[in-house]
Amino acid sequence: MSTRYFGVAVPRLEDPRLLTGGGNYVDDIALPGMLHAAFLRSPVAHGLIRRVDPSEARAMPGVRAIYTMSDFAKIASGPMPPMAPHPLLKTPITCAPLTSDEVCYVGEPIAMVLADSRAEAEDALAAIELDIEHLPAAADARDAADAGAARAHLNRESNVIATLRGAHGNVDQVFARAAHRFTETFETHRGGCHSMECRGVVAAMAARSAELSVWTSSQSPYMVRRHLAAYLGRDESDLRVIAPDVGGGFGPKANVYPEEFAVALAAITCGWPVKWIEDRQEHFLATTQQRDQIWTLEVACDAQGRMLGVRGRCVHDHGAYAPYGLILPATALASFPGPYALDAFDIAVDVVLTNLVPTSPVRGAGRPNTAFVLERLADCVARHLGLSRDEVRRRSFVTADQMPYATGGRMRDGSAVAYDSGDYTRALDVVLEKIDAAGFERRRNEAAARGRLLGLGLASCVEDTGLGPFEGASVRVTPAGQVVVSTGAASQGQGHATTLAQIAADALGVDLSQVSVKSADTGAFPLGISTIASRIAVTAGSSVAIAARKVRDKAIMVAAHMLEVGEHDLEIENGMVGVVGVPGLTVSLAAIARTLSGAAGVRLPPGVDPDLAATGYFEASQLAFAYGSHACEVEIDPETGDAKVTRYVVAHDCGKLINPLIVDGQIRGGIVHGIGNALYERMKHDEAGQPLTTTYGDYLLPAASEMPDIEIHHIETPSPRNPIGVKGAGEGGTIPAAACVISAIENALGPAGPFLRAHPVSPEQIAEWVNATRQ
Known part of the structure; x- marks a missing residue:
């Protein structure tokens, strides 16, 4: 061959x-007699629905039907089935296609209007009378985890729905013998995916058969079929689900959503094809998000700076429901110990409900959170012991001769985590050589002569792929x-x-x-x-x-x-x-x-x-583990606090490359995601759970003008765990990127600057830190 x-x-x-x-996207689909849907969504984060009166709206031009959940009672009722059941969740925590009693986040769908056009459907929404009794909202996961906090759901005794734990080795003994121990608290902030194409669904019943066809902008058409068939009590052979061209997914489109079920129910009920296309404000309100986590961790190391163990706790904001089970926090937990050969670790994750939009994986699925805290801990050790950041990593890495390496961790199905192949030190060596770390001080001095601060950032990661x-x-x-x-x-x-x-x-x-x-x-x-x-x-x-x-x-x-x-x-x-x-x-x-x-x-x-x-x-009975190291340079304007990534270099190993051009595109796209996480994206809510950033005037995304040229160097270590020797590459660009950028900003601020514990960081924060170092 x-x-x-x-x-x-x-x-x-x-x-x-x-x-x-x-291209043929969901919004390009036009079927004879198709009606257009718009959803009446909750304007409050938590409340009880007292009345929904659509009588005036029904009389408006173009309106063909208005549905609440009770209108579907003959064909379906109750909450949607969980997409990923977990033994710790004794009862599913999922919403109904249209909620009829308690609303638990701003944007939760309550009713839907079908009209001849989307504009007419939206006009009718404003005429529906909605009476909601406001309830106290749980808007901050830290507060919501307390025993006396406002409950995100009235029928739950606690907002903490599960505590996940990952442990390996005797962590107490490791910390007892360690020469040094350092404790830090880290925060990674909530954001969305913001695909070019928002979500969309079209559903239609066949005229001469019982087949229901659903076109959806989804990463998981087979999961949509499975769960929708179960909800309707139909055989899967009676449903056809198609994902046509999809303009970006990044994780949230892997979910099965209320709108997919509601549009299907409406098409069955009215007998006409129904289309719903999410607008950008709905995307801010109703598409799942990620990343609100607070970690309190302690790291132990020996006198030479080798990291020996990590222990601590994470509070994970799961939002109002658990449509994706516990996959997101479980993946963050399974990502320990990253590229490091820790003798022991003991991590607990409290999964907390809040009255915010549910969280689910966004590119990286919890791995960027874990990479951020591990890489920050490595820099913490270097800072306290006066060592170079790369030396702490070299002394702590899993080495090539340890492969295959059993980490002591467990995947979501309980199977042991064992890295298959690779040389983590080589990746770090390559990236430092290619960014010319040896010449960095000269470039820093040149920047200083221009009135700018220049910093060099490092970060490494491991990515489990081939699930x-x-x-x-x-x-x-x-x-x-x-x-x-x-x-x-x-x-x-x-x-x-x-x-x-x-x-x-x-x-x-x-x-x-x-x-x-x-x-x-x-x-x-x-x-x-x-x-x-x-x-x-x-x-x-x-x-x-x-x-x-x-x-x-x-x-x-x-x-x-x-x-x-x-x-x-x-x-x-x-x-x-x-x-x-x-x-x-x-x-x-x-x-x-x-x-x-x-x-x-x-x-x-x-x-x-x-x-x-x-x-x-x-x-795939065993995972294939990609890995890599990133280095970047960030230039700061000390007067405004503006931080710009000026260089970005990657050394990455995803096994045998099927197509280097496509792999490079995946890595570059992932890095852009990570830079956005580090510097721009912040999904703000007030104390009542109201979202404050619902347009791109408030919620910032990186544009081409903010992006550096990204230089990628490949290492090819075939995986022995599949017949073509490949490892995945879709998320490796994102996983260490925020940690790398934050490391560079900290380095630019110098030893008198603060140790950075959170992202994203704003120009205002950076300017304050610069001013503090000048005093």
Whole structure:
């Protein structure tokens, strides 16, 4: 088998269509008679609904129906099923598609209007009379964790719904023998995902059957099908869920949302197709967010600065519900001990309900939080002991000769965490060399001569990728010689159509132009999990390799029969199966596919099933661990506190690269996310739980003008845990980025400046710190 595409920076096959306006997003779907939905949402963070009166709104122009949850009583009722049940959650903490009694966050849907246009539906919302009795709100997770705090739900005795714990080794003994111990409190602040495309749903009942079709901007079309079918009491075969082109997902679109259920219920009830497209303010109010955590941690180290152990506690803001179970806090916990060979750790995470929008994974899914606190602890040790930051890391890293390395941690399913391969010290060496750390003091002095402060930041991380249990793929050669790859793995811009085609093209010896990829349609492929956790390259990529290998073997078997030669004498190249060393003695894959398509009265070759096709499922029983080190330089204007990232260098190992161009894009996008977390994004609420940042005039995102050139250097250590040796790359750019930027700001402020314990940081804060160092 020749390798012509795997590892090559092939331009993305999707791009010509998408860049020329040929994309097909949820809002592009137009069905005959389609009605448009708008949701009446709670204006308060906590309250009891006393009355909803839509009578005046029903008479408004264009309005076709107004629904509350009681209007769906004949087909469904009650809260939605949990997407990820957890044994610590004895009863599900999920909302109904439309709430009818207690509202628990601003933006919770109460009623929906169907009208001929979205504008008419929105006009009608303002005419619905809504009476809500205000209740005390739990708006801060720290306060909400107290026994006497206002309850986020009236029927719950405590806002603390679970305490997760991860422990390894004898932490008391480790701290007792340690030469030094330091305690710090860290905060990472809440923010959103802000995809270019907001959420959207279209639902329609088939005119002549009972099939319900749902188009949704989702990372998890198969999960939407599964949970919606369970809620409706239908067989999954009666539902078809399609994720068309999706303009970014980043985690929140992996959830199953109330609006997806409500739109489906409305379509069933009224008999007409229904469309809802989230506007940007709704995105601020109702799409899940991430990151409000408060950590109090103690680190122990020896006299040389090697970190020995970490212990402490985290308060995690889970928002008003737990639609995603405990996956977000559990992933943060499972990310210990990061790249460090700790002798022991003992971490508890209190999961706390508040009257804010629920939290769920946003790019990194708790891993950036853990990376932030671990990297800050490493810098804390260096600061107190007068050591260089890189030296503390070198002395504390898991070493290459320790691989595979059992961390002592546990994944969400209870399985042991063991890193598979890599050299963390090498990644740090590469990134320091490439950013020219040796010449940094000269650049700092040059900046000072211009009246600027310059800082160098460092951060490292480990990323678990390839989360199980499986993804699957079918590979089929058509009688025309085209190769069609079908998979349940949804794409939100990652380039799956290109990378999966590269794998199939190499296996079958065909040109890349002959391969097409179809995905994220439950009517086209039977099973799928979700595009989350940097898992698709490992799971779906391996499945395509398995299926394509089966097709290859089948083609050779049939060609041997057709050419009357031994299978060992054959090779596949350029879409032809031929005899090695005998030019012209060939048969095309297209001809083999036509033979296996069958003809009346003509027997197939013996021992061969019809169709030149096969399906493969790669079951990921062990994780593949990517890792890397980041370094950046941040320049500060001391008069205004403005901080600008001027250089950013990455050394990253995600195993064998399927397509370096796509991997680089994923890493760059992740870094932009992390810089936004560090410097810009802050989702503010007042004491009553009212969101204060609901437009981009208030909530800042990094733009191209704020971004440096990002220099990426790859290390390729194949993972032994999948057949193609890959590791995921979707979140590795984000995980250490905020820690790296904050480290650089602290370094720019100098030894007289404060130790930084939180992000994001604002220009006002930085200016205050600069002024304090001048006094």
